[in-house]
Amino acid sequence: MKRNKKFWVSIVAAAALAVMGCSDDENGGAAGNGGNGGTGGTPATGNVTAVHLAPEVPSADDTNVALFVNGVENTALGTLAYSESTGKIALDVGTYDIGIGVSGDADPLLSVDDVEVTEETDLVVVAYRTNEDLPVAVFVFDNSTEGLEMGSGRVFVGHGANDSALSPVNVVTTDAAEPTSCTDLIPGFLFGEIKPDVAGGDSPLDIADDSVFVALDLDESCPPATLGPVAVPVTDDVVSILVAVDENTEDSSEVEGALNPELWAIIPDAADPQPIRTIQTTP
Numbered sequence: 001m002k003r004n005k006k007f008w009v010s011i012v013a014a015a016a017l018a019v020m021g022c023s024d025d026e027n028g029g030a031a032g033n034g035g036n037g038g039t040g041g042t043p044a045t046g047n048v049t050a051v052h053l054a055p056e057v058p059s060a061d062d063t064n065v066a067l068f069v070n071g072v073e074n075t076a077l078g079t080l081a082y083s084e085s086t087g088k089i090a091l092d093v094g095t096y097d098i099g100i101g102v103s104g105d106a107d108p109l110l111s112v113d114d115v116e117v118t119e120e121t122d123l124v125v126v127a128y129r130t131n132e133d134l135p136v137a138v139f140v141f142d143n144s145t146e147g148l149e150m151g152s153g154r155v156f157v158g159h160g161a162n163d164s165a166l167s168p169v170n171v172v173t174t175d176a177a178e179p180t181s182c183t184d185l186i187p188g189f190l191f192g193e194i195k196p197d198v199a200g201g202d203s204p205l206d207i208a209d210d211s212v213f214v215a216l217d218l219d220e221s222c223p224p225a226t227l228g229p230v231a232v233p234v235t236d237d238v239v240s241i242l243v244a245v246d247e248n249t250e251d252s253s254e255v256e257g258a259l260n261p262e263l264w265a266i267i268p269d270a271a272d273p274q275p276i277r278t279i280q281t282t283p
Helices: 005-018
Strands: 045-053 065-069 089-092 094-101 110-117 122-129 136-142 152-160 169-174 182-189 205-208 210-217 227-234 239-246 261-266 276-280
Touching: 045 110, 045 239, 122 152, 122 239, 136 152, 136 239, 152 182, 152 227, 182 210, 205 210, 210 261, 227 239, 227 261
Parallel strands: 045 122, 152 239
Antiparallel strands: 045 089, 065 094, 094 110, 122 136, 152 205, 169 182, 169 210, 210 227, 239 261, 261 276
16 A cells, blocks of 8 residues: 555654564564675664653553564564663664564554665654554654764754643743743744754754753743753753653543643663653643
8 A cells, every 4th residue: 555755754663663673583574685784794784763652552551562574573572662762773774664563463553665774874763642543653853963062962852742732832941940030942832843843944952061951831931830840961962852742641621630741851872771751740
């Protein structure tokens, strides 16, 4: 079945998850086209990190996703549950047919053919929940520090909190944990957006090596009344990723009290790459 281009980004999550270890797929899946060999016959590689931040996907009782290579579940790769990361995976340069689905199913729920991995690939792919019939999409962040000045770190923010009350929301920085002043960082932030959108022409958000207090605010109050502030460390020559999600999968416009926003920090190059829940608050 032909897939519309708009599905590509949603399916990249499957690519990031399913290619882990696929060069030694015990189920016989091809590891790609061999790519460009490196020095001494060592294959060239790219890097992908996958993070599962989609509450209750595939279900409330079991958030584990199974990994498929060339249409076959690769049980040797295990599964990835909500709030878990694969860490940085080195992948042989090549082309893969990959997918993601429910363990034990004959076919993946999502699949895409001819996924290309190059030597320049260093992506962080974060699954987040939507309100659509297929309730998952992904953010794709570039972990490159190209052009980053010495003494600064690079920050990205993804809005994956799928409650109507949180779109738009203002992302602000404050002068302290108990702030006396607030500064807009990302005003009018909409669900499903990444900021800065470098691919769309935004300049990278590079901040001096320090801790920055970040909060989510609905009513432009100071101190912010919605979520935070929380101290987010900005590390020299490192990309830090913040992703807002809502753990309550019901919408607060329909169910009173159905709002549980939280903010996760992902540092792909840290010694422990697992996501860190920096805030979990029910307003």
